[in-house]
Amino acid sequence: MLLLPSVKDILKLYGFNSPEQFLYKVGSSDTSDFPTQKTLKNIFSGETSPSRKTIEKLGHAIPENSVARISLQDMLSGKKSPKNYISEWEPILEGLKLGFPPDFFPKSFEKLEELITSERKLIQDINKTKSPQKKLYLFAKEKNMQTVLSKYEQNILKKATALSPEVLITLGKAKCKIMMLFAAYFDAEIGIAYQEKFGPEFSFVKLIMPRVEENKYLSPIERLFRRWKDVTGVSFKKMAEFIQADTQQDDPNDAAWTKFKQWRRGEHPVSYRDMSDLLLAIKPDIAPVTLENSIMLYYHALALHSFFQECLGINTDFPKELEGKRPFQLDSELVEWMQEYYETFFDMAYKEFSVDQA
Incomplete structure (x- = not known):
């Protein structure tokens, strides 16, 4: 991989x-x-x-x-x-x-x-060459890299002779863009399937894209839970009350709240049964098909959370000795960059699928 x-x-x-x-x-x-x-x-x-x-x-x-x-x-x-x-x-x-x-x-x-x-x-x-320069040139010529990289970025790789900071930044951005490209194709297929219900160019991913609010990073999982809170009118505190927590702790309510916050941070993936129980508790009259779709959306969000965490690594994984050359000085800048490119890839995928359906 x-x-x-x-x-x-x-x-x-x-x-x-x-x-x-x-x-x-x-x-x-x-x-x-x-x-x-x-x-x-x-x-x-x-x-x-x-x-x-x-x-x-x-x-x-x-x-x-x-x-x-x-x-x-x-x-x-x-x-x-x-x-x-x-x-x-x-x-x-x-x-x-x-x-x-x-x-x-x-x-x-x-x-x-x-x-x-x-x-x-x-x-x-x-594997056929030992030359770093030729390897980087091969990366620049790869079909999907040409799709996601600008001409300027392609030239960086084509002319490079070693893994310079500029090359590392370009490769990091490229990997992030490839992940967003695939997510966009998946998302566009969902959008076309639900266009009669939600209208044209519906995007689930755009609803839960990472965001920075008041200097706080909101992951796709956090944004999904916030959306459920807004739609159902059930507060986070109330949601936590429906969660089975460790009863051996002194205060079960505190344990449930801690567990719920871990769910929202994506630290512990929620099982199918636990997610089903939570959704049925906050909306008892939920239709079976809506329940199934909502659980699927949670797993989509879990995957997207991992995708974007890896994209954030463009900044966090950058060598410390090159701290001043980080591609994005603020996480908010990186999130805006991801949002911009995701919009581009989604539009491209949606148009491609729409033409195929015509």
Whole structure:
């Protein structure tokens, strides 16, 4: 994985809270003897080692050596350059195709497949050269990089001979833009599906885009909870009262409020059951289909939270010795930059899908 978001984050975008949940859906559809979600969770968390029998079953869901991660800096510097790199996304994409009907987000699947294919070719080409200059030039010529980078930014990479601060900034912005590009295609597909209900060019992501208010960063998850508060008229304090918390603490109400704040910060993903219980508590007459959609929107927000946290890393992960050359001196500037580019990518994706439907 170089430019694409992590498997975990994209699976959340499609409504899966964890890799084990996804593997169980795909694997158990082929055999009733597939490992349970609990077994898969223990394996992923490192709490237990899989038996040979379990490994054989998992092998049908994820091919051997399918997961490989590498950073842009490692790839370009030559520190890591696996010869037999297989994008971690390829088996996951196949699983998504097997596990869902053809009309389940077909356009964003198509875009994801295009990004995977392009990334694989880019890595193969980069592995053929040891020259940092040639590697950076290959990045600049990659199809999706040309879509998201300006001519000026492309020229920075084409003319670069090493990983200078300017190059690091350009690559950081590029990765963020690739994530926003994919999110925009996913979002546009939702917008077109709901255009009769919400009108043309509806965007769920725009409703919960990160924002800075009074010097406070509001994540997509926080903005989603605030939207639910505004729509239902139920205060955050009241929502917290509906949450099951640790009863061993002295004050259960304090424990519930602490847990609710952790949910809103995205620190602990909420299970399907807990989110369902909360939504039913704050709106008892909620229609079943609206309940399902609202839970899905929470998982979308969870994925977007991770996307934008990684984008914020353009500032926070920048080398300390180059602090004065940070691309954005304030987080508010970075958030405005993300909003501007997301608008551009969403408009592009929506128009492309609208033409295909015509």
